[in-house]
Amino acid sequence: xxxxxxxxxxxxxxxxxxxxxxxxxxxxxxxxxxxxxxxxxxxxxxxxxxxxxxxxxxxxxxxxxxxxxxxxxxxxxxxxxxxxxxxxxxxxxxxxxxxxxxxxxxxxxxxxxxxxxxxxxxxxxxxxxxxxxxx
Numbered sequence: 070x071x072x073x074x075x076x077x078x079x080x081x082x083x084x085x086x087x088x089x090x091x092x093x094x095x096x097x098x099x100x101x102x103x104x105x106x107x108x109x110x111x112x113x114x115x116x117x118x119x120x121x122x123x124x125x126x127x128x129x130x131x132x133x134x135x136x137x138x139x140x141x142x143x144x145x146x147x148x149x150x151x152x153x154x155x156x157x158x159x160x161x162x163x164x165x166x167x168x169x170x171x172x173x174x175x176x177x178x179x180x181x182x183x184x185x186x187x188x189x190x191x192x193x194x195x196x197x198x199x200x201x202x203x204x
Contacts, residue, residue: 071107075132079125080105094111114183120177121181
């Protein structure tokens, strides 16, 4: 099941409307409708917000497990030794899907921290405006 199908199922199971979820993400309803149809992808921060909103992990939402992982290979030609003969042995590269998805998780965590900091800043500005009776 693709993640956009999971988004629709989660939303329907939990009784939310597309407009409500779009508001959580801060995007227009027509754009979110395209996400659920699989025609538009979410950004990493938006994915993080949805994971927190639905209280699911990105792995669950994206249906990631070891069976789904595809090894990432280096497409650059191998380096040659000084004589121009056989490729020089290089260090083994840690990579593949694990590295990719750990970077996604790190991006989600970073986005969550920024989101929390922005929320706190907005709250402070609102309180300041209330104190000044500007609100």
